[in-house]
Amino acid sequence: MARESIPKKIKEAVLDEYDHRCAVCAGDRPHLHHVNEDATDNDPMNLLPLCPNCHLRDQHNPTKKIDVGKLKLFRKYKDPTILKPQFHPIYERTLFLNEIEINDSNVAEIENRAKELIEFVASLEMGDFYSKRLNELVGPLKRVFVMALGGGPDPHYERQRKRANYDYREKISQNKDDVYSLIVELLRYQKW
Incomplete structure (x- = not known):
């Protein structure tokens, strides 16, 4: 062809x-x-x-x-640091952002991966500032569930839990571009 x-x-x-x-x-x-x-x-x-x-x-x-994903980031942000080997550990920790589906039920895994990204960024130069901002963008939602008293299953509680999980996945999906922008900005402060 x-x-x-x-x-x-x-x-x-x-x-x-x-x-x-x-x-x-x-x-x-x-x-x-x-x-x-x-x-x-x-x-x-x-x-x-x-x-x-x-x-x-x-x-x-x-x-x-x-990696095609890195090339897409490089094309979008034009920061050559994205192509350096030192960027790879950060990049690996952001991949979960592209794998989230709104109806996916494994919120605990998503929260763990978000937490790992936030902790890793905290260890970098200017990491305190950027990890706080990342926590706002992808950190777990504050959840308060009200459970009815009694011994049986509580459908209201289950609806609250499902809604909170959906909201968290939606939050991450909506903030994905902001997360990448923030991480690329963070690269400027690294002494690689």
Whole structure:
């Protein structure tokens, strides 16, 4: 199957955005790499200019492939620290944000992963400030359940619990972009 060419208007817009330089090393003669590796997806946010060396070394070497999620973050925020190995432990702790489904029932696991991210960020430079903000964005909801007195199951309590779990998953889904923005901002303070 022949590869579709990128429309000239889109190609020029992406290259102009990066001053016709490689997004990673600022080298000459960049190729446009499809971040999600779908050559038919010519959305500008899916295109990243890479010089021939970066394109071959980082994208087409199966022993050193950059995670598509990291490339999407790099494309969105244009912070080269995202591609450094030091970012990987933070990135790994954010992956749960992309795996949450509103009707998923495993809230305890989501809370544990959010707590781990918050604690990890707290250990970094400027971590106290950023971990407090992350706690506001993805920390567990304050839950107070009222249970009826008596020995049988309480349907009102069960509805409260399900609603709180749903609200927590919804909160994380709505704040995902803010979490990534905050983490990318935090990278500026790291001495890597």
